[in-house]
Amino acid sequence: MKKIFTIIAGCLLLNANAFALETKAAEEDLTTKNSFFEIKLGYGIGGTAPLPIPAEIRKINGFKPLFNFSVQALYNIGLSERWGILTGVRLERKGMTTEATVKNYGMSIMDDEGGVVSGRWTGDVTMSSDIMQLTIPVSASLNCSEKWCVHAGMYLGYAVKHEFNGEVCNGYLREGDPTGAKIEIDEKPQTFDFSEDMRNIQLGATAGCVFQFHKRFGAFADLNWGVNNIFVSDFETISFNLYPIYATLGVSYAFK
């Protein structure tokens, strides 16, 4: 975690340096040449995952990403011929479904009467995480060549919609802790829903590149790494943190 913050701080410093450069470069009027508006359409691959996978997870039985589109409208503020600040707004979805076999895994399941029983689950679990986020990325950008441009920075996201739910089956729940009442659940699944316990604000690190295969069209790849848990800090049912880590691939169009 500390490392990630160091990286972000580094990126910010990079930005500050870029500002310093700008003062010199401003007179040369090269900046306008490097300032442009761009839109990006992308598709995310990745997952919302614990790092490392905790010992409670014994086996991953399946993984399915949802339709993780992203739409970005960005503006590159040219600071020099090569350096700039890339910022804007992004609407994106980060969703996936995972099936796993777990042992002694923190869980709260709903019973048939709508009550909630919390404890430790051993058995099969299917988890779906789906976050729709409005994100403001701020990166330092660098034109490496005519065709390549890279950027690195951070993002702040606000979840306009967040869901985390799923079901458990073929196992048992120990109510409260491992010494509590043993509630067996057969192949008929019981559901859980932690949507209410999710964070609205998500902070993350971002890095990526664009390959400009045409004057205006480009192909891009971004990595967006969430650095805070998707759940609020007082949520204790799941005993480890989950981070959204998604790579986005897509096309960009620059108004140059």
Place this chain on the structure above:
Amino acid sequence: MIKYLKKIVAVLPATIILSSCIQDEPLNAEADILSCDLSSDKKILILAADTTMPISSITSNIDIPVMAGVDLTARTPKFILTDGATISPENGSAHDFSGGKSVQYTVTSQDGQWKRTYNVSYISVELTTKYDFETFELSGNNKYHVVTEIVDGRTMLNWWGSGNPGYCLANGLATPTEYPTAIVSDGKSGKCLQMVTRSAGSFGAMAGMPIAPGNLFLGSFDVANALKAPLAATKFGIPFRKVPTTIKGYYKFKAGPQTTDKDGNVLDEKDSFNIYAMFYENTDENGKQVIVDGTGSFGSPSNALYGRISNPKETDEWTEFTIELEPVNGKTIDPQRLENFGYNFALVFSSSLKGDVFTGAVGSTLQVDEVTVECK
């Protein structure tokens, strides 16, 4: 720069995958007694004929029901625990459970993080005195009925014995109601006990036991000796702290068409049935245990009281019977011995009067219901 970028792009997913490897399985966190292994208590148990008593996850007081009047000063119960868990005091160690004393056991989980404590005690369940023959359980192999009594919601499996386990060896294909002893409908009220003298087939004939009379008795049947010594395998009596005086109940009886002896010879006599009761001293003058078995029940020298049905007859109506227990062998009831569970009570039903010598008529059917034992 591009080179670096390529490296970063290549390394990052690998990092994620590597750091996300499945870790070694964590040690078990549960600390349960899953079941009690009571093989060392087999002879005194009431609850479980198979000596394995499952323990619910919410139980922390374990009561092992045993017959009243047995010695509990050094019992060695064993416990089946969650994998890897440990128990203190040592599993299977001897403890004094007499006088209602309980022993506290602590189970520690494999990971050492969790503990559960259990209070274990042996509880004596005194024999009831009213038998309606409404309940049974299927034997462990689902073959035949085991007649049960329910006391305070607890199913007593070990009070009534029958020769069914022996018949199972002779005719493994029989359905539960084709066994010599079963609970059937059409009782005087609800269900009733039915005993039918069955053919023991070629297997039984070879073993010198051509017929299998239906029987039921307070006591147990030792299946290990069912073939080599079936009479000795029939162990009569349950420790009892009251003095039985009169036994009342209802019966129906129909004799089978042809009476045969143990060699299969047809005899010119009509089959009859038997209902009798004994109250006997279960230790001899040296304090050694005495169990009256099928070899000499009628005239056992240990008997203090004895009585049998006086006028058994063929009837298809529910007919009341009364048995008065009378002192025998010149014995009187010793109150001290009575208090210390020194007497066993046995009540015996048989669908063929001479079933003990394998003489009887296949098809003889005795039904019994609503039996009460009056005591003083």
